[in-house]
Amino acid sequence: xxxxxxxxxxxxxxxxxxxxxxxxxxxxxxxxxxxxxxxxxxxxxxxxxxxxxxxxxxxxxxxxxxxxxxxxxxxxxxxxxxxxxxxxxxxxxxxxxxxxxxxxxxxxxxxxxxxxxxxxxxxxxxxxxxxxxxxxxxxxxxxxxxxxxxxxxxxxxxxxxxxxxxxxxxxxxxxxxxxxxxxxxxxxxxxxxxxxxxxxxxxxxxxxxxxxxxxxxxxxxxxxxxxxxxxxxxxxxxxxxxxxxxxxxxxxxxxxxxxxxxxxxxxxxxxxxxxxxxxxx
Numbered sequence: 001x002x003x004x005x006x007x008x009x010x011x012x013x014x015x016x017x018x019x020x021x022x023x024x025x026x027x028x029x030x031x032x033x034x035x036x037x038x039x040x041x042x043x044x045x046x047x048x049x050x051x052x053x054x055x056x057x058x059x060x061x062x063x064x065x066x067x068x069x070x071x072x073x074x075x076x077x078x079x080x081x082x083x084x085x086x087x088x089x090x091x092x093x094x095x096x097x098x099x100x101x102x103x104x105x106x107x108x109x110x111x112x113x114x115x116x117x118x119x120x121x122x123x124x125x126x127x128x129x130x131x132x133x134x135x136x137x138x139x140x141x142x143x144x145x146x147x148x149x150x151x152x153x154x155x156x157x158x159x160x161x162x163x164x165x166x167x168x169x170x171x172x173x174x175x176x177x178x179x180x181x182x183x184x185x186x187x188x189x190x191x192x193x194x195x196x197x198x199x200x201x202x203x204x205x206x207x208x209x210x211x212x213x214x215x216x217x218x219x220x221x222x223x224x225x226x227x228x229x230x231x232x233x234x235x236x237x238x239x240x241x242x243x244x245x246x247x248x249x250x251x252x253x254x255x256x257x258x259x260x261x262x263x264x265x266x267x268x269x270x271x272x273x274x275x276x277x278x279x280x281x
Contacts (some may be wrong), residue, residue: 033197034146037205037241038247038278039095040195048087051249051276055099059269061107069264073111076268078126084274091138095152099149100129107158120169124162124240131155134189137258144198150191154211156257158183159240173221182218183263187211189232205237205251215259229258229265249274 034040041047061076082099105124111117134152164170164177171179193207210232218224238253250273258265 011017014117020171026048027130033143033203034141034195036112036197036200036241037146037203038241038249038276039086039088039093039136040146041090041093041280042256043090045280046087046089047093047278049276049281050083050085051247051274053082053084053097053099053271053272053274055082055101056272057103057268057270061105061268063107064264065264066276070110071264072107072109074105074107075233076105076126078104078128078278080128080130080270082130084276085135091141093136094133095136096128096131096133097273100127101125103160108164110125115172120164120166124160124163127159129155132189134191138195144196146195146197146199148195148207149195150165150189150207150209152189154185154187154189154209156185156187158185171220173219179220181220183259184216185213185257185259186215187231188211193235203239203240205235209233209235213258213260215260217259225262227260229260229261231256231258231265245277245279247276247278249276 002263035042038049050148056079057076060077061074062070063072078101080099080101082097084095084097085134086093086095088094091168103126103127107122107124109120109122111119114120132152134150136150138146139147140147160181160198162179162181170177173179189209189211191207192207195203195205197203210230213226213231214226216224216226232253233253235251235253237249240248242248253270253272254267255270256267
C-alpha cells in the first residue's frame, strides 16, 4: 500500500512537471516560427535591419474624376530602386521605406474629356518618390498565424511631363503640345495584416493599409489646387531566410491614390524584390 502511494505521488510529480514543460515547449515553437520573419523580434529582445529594394510598376493606368467618371486610360511603366530600415523590440516594430524612380506613361483621353469630341493620345515621362514610416504591433501569436495592426504616415511625390502626340493639338494652358504636372500626396494610415510562417526558412506576410490622402497639385498655366480622398494599399510578401541574418523578400502591391478635386483617383500594380540583413540582440 505504501509502495502504491509512493508510486502515485511520483507519477503526479512527474505529470506536474511534464505538463508545464510541454506547454513551454509549445510556446517556444510558436515564438520560433513567428520570429523567423526578418522583421520580428523575440520576446524581450531587440532587432535592427535593413534591405535594398527594387520595384517594377507596369500595368493599366486609369484616371477618374471626383465622381469616378473615367477620363483617360493607358499603360504606365516605371522602376524604383530604394531601401528600407526597421527596428523592433518584442511585438513592436518601426519600419521606414524610401524609393524613387522614373518611367513612361501612355494615355488615351476619352472623347470630350479634354474638350474636343475625339480621342486624344499622349505620352509622358513620369517620376515618383514614395516614403512611409509605420509602427506595427503583433497582438497575438500562434504557431502559423500572427495578426498585427499598423499606424503611420506616407508621402508620395509624382511628377509628369506630358506631350500630346495626336497631330494638330496643343494644351490650351501652355500653347504647346507639352504640359507639366506635380501632385504631392500625404496621408496618415492605419492597417491590419498577418504573418504566416510555414517553417524556419519561409513564410508570407499580407496586409492592407487605409490612407487618408491630402493632395496638392501644381500644373502648367493653372493655379495650384488641393484635394483629399481615401485610398490605400494591399501588399503580399514572401520572405526567405538564406543564412542567419541574410534574407530575401519578394512580393506585390496594389495601390489606390485619391487626390480628390486635385487630380481624382489612380490605381496601379507593383512588384518588388528586397535583399536584406537583420541583426538580433
